[in-house]
Amino acid sequence: MAHKFFPKEEFLLKGHAACPGCGAALVLRHVLKALGARTILVIPASCSSVIAGPFPKSSYSVPVLHIAFAASAAAASGIVEALDKLGEKTFNVVVWAGDGGTADIGIQALSGAAERGHDIIYICYDNEAYMNTGIQKSGLTPYKAWTTTTPRGNPSFKKDMPGIMVSHRIPYVATISPAYPNDIVSKIRKAAKIRGLKYIHAHIPCPPGWRFDSSLTVRIARLAVLSGVWILYEYENGVFRLTGPSRKLVDKSKRKPIGEYLKLQGRFRHLSERDVEELQKLVDERWEAIRKDIMGENA
Amino acid sequence: MKRMVLSGNYAAAYAVKAAKPHVVSAYPITPQTTVIEKISEFVEKGELDAKVIRVESEHSAMASVIGAAAVGARVYTATSSQGLLYMYEMCWWAAGARLPIVMGVVTRAIAPPWSIWTDHSDILTLRDSGWIIMFAASAQEVYDMTLQAYRIAEEQCVSLPVAVAWDAFVVSHTYEPVDILDDEEAKDFIRPREEKSLIDFEDPGSLGNLTYPDTYQEMRYDISRAMDNALSIIRDIDEEFGKKFGRKYGGLVEKYLCGDADYIIFLVGAAGGDARVATNILRRQGVKVGICRIRSIKPFPYKEIIDVCSRAKAIAVLDRSSVFGGKGPLAVNIRAALHESGINIPVLEVVGGLGGRDISVEDFLEIFRLVIKGKKGLIWWGLKGGE
Amino acid sequence: MSKVKVPVARPVIGAAGKTGIWRVSRPVVDYSRCTLCGICWLYCPDSVVEISEDKKRVVIDYDYCKGCGICSVECPFNAIKMVREEVR
Numbered sequence: 001m002a003h004k005f006f007p008k009e010e011f012l013l014k015g016h017a018a019c020p021g022c023g024a025a026l027v028l029r030h031v032l033k034a035l036g037a038r039t040i041l042v043i044p045a046s047c048s049s050v051i052a053g054p055f056p057k058s059s060y061s062v063p064v065l066h067i068a069f070a071a072s073a074a075a076a077s078g079i080v081e082a083l084d085k086l087g088e089k090t091f092n093v094v095v096w097a098g099d100g101g102t103a104d105i106g107i108q109a110l111s112g113a114a115e116r117g118h119d120i121i122y123i124c125y126d127n128e129a130y131m132n133t134g135i136q137k138s139g140l141t142p143y144k145a146w147t148t149t150t151p152r153g154n155p156s157f158k159k160d161m162p163g164i165m166v167s168h169r170i171p172y173v174a175t176i177s178p179a180y181p182n183d184i185v186s187k188i189r190k191a192a193k194i195r196g197l198k199y200i201h202a203h204i205p206c207p208p209g210w211r212f213d214s215s216l217t218v219r220i221a222r223l224a225v226l227s228g229v230w231i232l233y234e235y236e237n238g239v240f241r242l243t244g245p246s247r248k249l250v251d252k253s254k255r256k257p258i259g260e261y262l263k264l265q266g267r268f269r270h271l272s273e274r275d276v277e278e279l280q281k282l283v284d285e286r287w288e289a290i291r292k293d294i295m296g297e298n299a
Numbered sequence: 300m301k302r303m304v305l306s307g308n309y310a311a312a313y314a315v316k317a318a319k320p321h322v323v324s325a326y327p328i329t330p331q332t333t334v335i336e337k338i339s340e341f342v343e344k345g346e347l348d349a350k351v352i353r354v355e356s357e358h359s360a361m362a363s364v365i366g367a368a369a370v371g372a373r374v375y376t377a378t379s380s381q382g383l384l385y386m387y388e389m390c391w392w393a394a395g396a397r398l399p400i401v402m403g404v405v406t407r408a409i410a411p412p413w414s415i416w417t418d419h420s421d422i423l424t425l426r427d428s429g430w431i432i433m434f435a436a437s438a439q440e441v442y443d444m445t446l447q448a449y450r451i452a453e454e455q456c457v458s459l460p461v462a463v464a465w466d467a468f469v470v471s472h473t474y475e476p477v478d479i480l481d482d483e484e485a486k487d488f489i490r491p492r493e494e495k496s497l498i499d500f501e502d503p504g505s506l507g508n509l510t511y512p513d514t515y516q517e518m519r520y521d522i523s524r525a526m527d528n529a530l531s532i533i534r535d536i537d538e539e540f541g542k543k544f545g546r547k548y549g550g551l552v553e554k555y556l557c558g559d560a561d562y563i564i565f566l567v568g569a570a571g572g573d574a575r576v577a578t579n580i581l582r583r584q585g586v587k588v589g590i591c592r593i594r595s596i597k598p599f600p601y602k603e604i605i606d607v608c609s610r611a612k613a614i615a616v617l618d619r620s621s622v623f624g625g626k627g628p629l630a631v632n633i634r635a636a637l638h639e640s641g642i643n644i645p646v647l648e649v650v651g652g653l654g655g656r657d658i659s660v661e662d663f664l665e666i667f668r669l670v671i672k673g674k675k676g677l678i679w680w681g682l683k684g685g686e
Numbered sequence: 687m688s689k690v691k692v693p694v695a696r697p698v699i700g701a702a703g704k705t706g707i708w709r710v711s712r713p714v715v716d717y718s719r720c721t722l723c724g725i726c727w728l729y730c731p732d733s734v735v736e737i738s739e740d741k742k743r744v745v746i747d748y749d750y751c752k753g754c755g756i757c758s759v760e761c762p763f764n765a766i767k768m769v770r771e772e773v774r
Contacts, residue, residue: 001722001723001724002723002724002725002727002728003724003727003728003737004724006728010733012733013697013698013699013700013701013733014699014700014705014732014733014734014747014750015698015699015700015701015702015703015704015705015749015750016701016702016705016732017701017702017705018731018732019752020708020709020732020752020753020754020755021731021752021754021755021756022731022754023731025731025732026729026730026731026756029730029731029733037500037503038500040370040498042366049509050509052505052508052509052695052701053508053509053701053702054508054509054510054511054514054701054702055508055509055510055511055514055693055695056508056514056693056694056695056696057508057695057696057697057698057700057701058504058505058508058695058696058697058698058701059697059698059701059702060503060505060697061503061697062500062503062697063497063498063499063500063503063504063505064503064504064505064506064507064508065365065366065369065497065505065506065507066505066506066507066508066509067362067365067366067392067507068362068388068389068392070358070362070388071358071359071361071362071365071388071389071392072362073359074354074356074358074359074360074362074363074366075362075363075365075366075369076366077324077352077354077359077363077366078322078324078352078362078363078364078365078366078367078368078369078372078374079366079367079369079370079498081321081322081350081352081363081367081372082321082322082350082366082367082368082370082371082372082374083370083498084350085321085322085348085349085350085372086321086370086371086372086496088498091498091500108355108356108358108359109355109356109358109359109362111355112354112355112356112359115355116352116353178729181728181729207754213755214752214754214755214756215754215755215756215758215759215768216756216759217731217754217756218729218756218759218760219759219760396692396693397692397693458692497694502696503696503697504694504695504696505694505695505696505697506692506693506694506695507693508693508695510693518691518693521691
């Protein structure tokens with residue numbers, strides 16, 4: 001009955017150019033369903049520049065400004081201010097940017113737009129590497145993950161991008177996962193009602209980039225959440241709240257071992273048992289910090 | 300019409316005020332800053348109903364006016380030197396997306412070494428990007444040209460961004476009397492932007508899609524044609540402005556005593572003033588000299604150049620920009636024009652005035668002397684210790 | 687003088703062509719097991735699953751289905767099998 005509770009209209013039209021099993025296409029499909037037709041997408045260089053399909057066709061049935069890699073948040077600022085001045089009243093300006101376009105080359109423009117408080121829904125679809133160019137490491141590639149530029153595993157840690165955005169004191173920061181469309185729709189709709197820059201970070205399993213079979217995208221996304229690697233939460237005016245299945249995962253015994261998530265992906269195939277233990281420890285430490293936050297022990 | 304005493308930068312700000320843009324976005328850099336300060340002041344006082352976006356970089360300045368222009372807004376930004384280089388990627392984006400953005404460029408030398416003074420190397424980097432590049436030589440011309448730039452950019456057969464450049468300090472911070480249009484006059488000259496915006500929720504479009512090799516080239520050709528169209532548009536709008544307000548500049552080039560001149564110096568920008576003084580001195584001595592100041596760097600006015608050179612015996616070209624491993628941007632174009640039209644006269648290519656170094660009346664007299672002697676080739680002018 | 691041709695692309699189904707030809711395996715619905723729960727529709731990244739109300743049937747648009755297999759993995763009732771495409 002799922003189809004009865006979600007908006008019917010499709011704004012990501014079939015016959016688009018995403019790879020089979022693309023997590024980004026799935027999340028974008030639900031984002032656009034949640035927001036509806038009066039939505040403008042700003043898309044910097046990324047897989048989604050290609051998913052559109054070639055000129056003169058487009059697989060996105062909303063207005064789109066394709067823009068250079070570092071420029072999306074600033075371009076969105078211009079759109080918001082212009083539409084306001086031109087008297088448009090109800091519309092959503094959405095940046096749909098990848099992890100590199102957000103945490104690396106685009107972080108300056110994003111920081112500026114956030115500080116200015118422009119009325120933008122900024123969505124980072126994080127497939128954890130430069131996938132469109134062939135799986136190179138980004139600032140959001142997980143520790144120890146294989147990429148073509150970290151063939152022995154990524155030596156650095158994934159940036160806490162939502163945390164960086166929380167530090168900007170913007171009104172809304174949230175994380176989403178393609179395994180939980182309900183959560184996507186409710187957070188996107190909430191974001192649309194809030195004035196200012198809203199930052200939403202989507203975990204995006206990528207079959208070719210993470211080296212898994214295209215049928216497993218949703219299963220892997222779900223395992224990421226259930227093992228506590230990817231945490232579903234929101235910050236509303238600085239107040240933290242776990243959402244969806246993550247609410248029950250503060251207790252470590254409720255979390256699946258991280259190994260279940262890792263073993264389905266070729267990018268972690270080279271990990272030793274000790275590596276897996278180290279990664280498990282990092283996940284547990286993160287949760288311990290969250291537990292203390294919730295209990296007020298970090299105050 | 301109202302006469303005020305304004306710097307070149309303030310003149311630009313007053314022109315922007317008259318053009319009534321919806322969005323102004325800029326990042327501070329010397330010597331551009333007072334343009335944006337003045338515009339911000341207009342907005343805060345309620346004299347200009349625009350949004351000012353105080354961006355965190357020039358890259359974002361151009362990106363934000365691209366976003367705004369794509370949804371139908373009239374926009375303005377301004378920069379200099381490093382700032383222009385920092386936004387360079389987005390400049391190509393603006394032209395490729397066919398957005399009628401107007402930008403002021405207060406020309407300043409490029410570092411290192413640091414220099415805040417005039418030099419045209421910055422603006423000339425735009426010359427293959429699809430921007431129309433106009434160069435003004437006085438505060439009044441900055442005012443007039445900035446207003447005209449909106450008309451040129453928004454002309455349906457052009458639809459390209461326009462950069463209006465002027466020299467750092469010599470024009471940007473030097474005060475002179477400037478005639479400002481009153482509201483009614485401005486309204487008569489510049490109407491609201493008409494074009495349909497990208498943003499039509501009933502008929503959504505995508506700007507900047509991926510192209511395959513079967514489509515890209517035609518889009519580039521369209522820009523090339525629009526540039527050709529701009530040649531007459533620039534001329535016509537200069538004429539129209541002249542008829543309405545009594546000031547015209549000759550369109551693509553401003554000729555000073557070129558009609559019967561045997562020897563002509565081609566140049567760009569404010570140095571034209573000293574060059575005129577030198578011309579007057581030599582004219583009094585009976586030497587037929589003239590100055591041709593190029594106003595439109597892109598599209599390049601080949602026809603006008605050929606015309607001016609048709610009776611000349613020898614010419615000099617002043618490139619006030621770095622020339623490394625080749626010929627100067629002006630010299631190479633002027634030589635091409637001469638070659639194509641079969642005019643075979645000596646051309647002296649002068650590279651000088653870099654990093655704000657003054658080119659005085661005395662220098663122009665000396666350059667004329669060399670031209671008269673028929674000196675050819677490229678020289679770096681006024682090098683300490685010689686070449 | 688010619689008016690400018692601003693390069694604006696327009697939305698169409700099949701912007702990247704008939705993407706069904708990319709398919710290696712085809713999802714086949716076993717209607718005896720299908721409960722019309724809509725999970726396949728929910729998780730399809732290609733917007734190719736349609737649940738026909740009048741026919742009470744899941745309909746997959748094979749012109750565009752890339753055969754990723756997510757629907758088959760996610761179906762709670764094991765009602766979708768991936769069947770190898772014959773070489774065309």
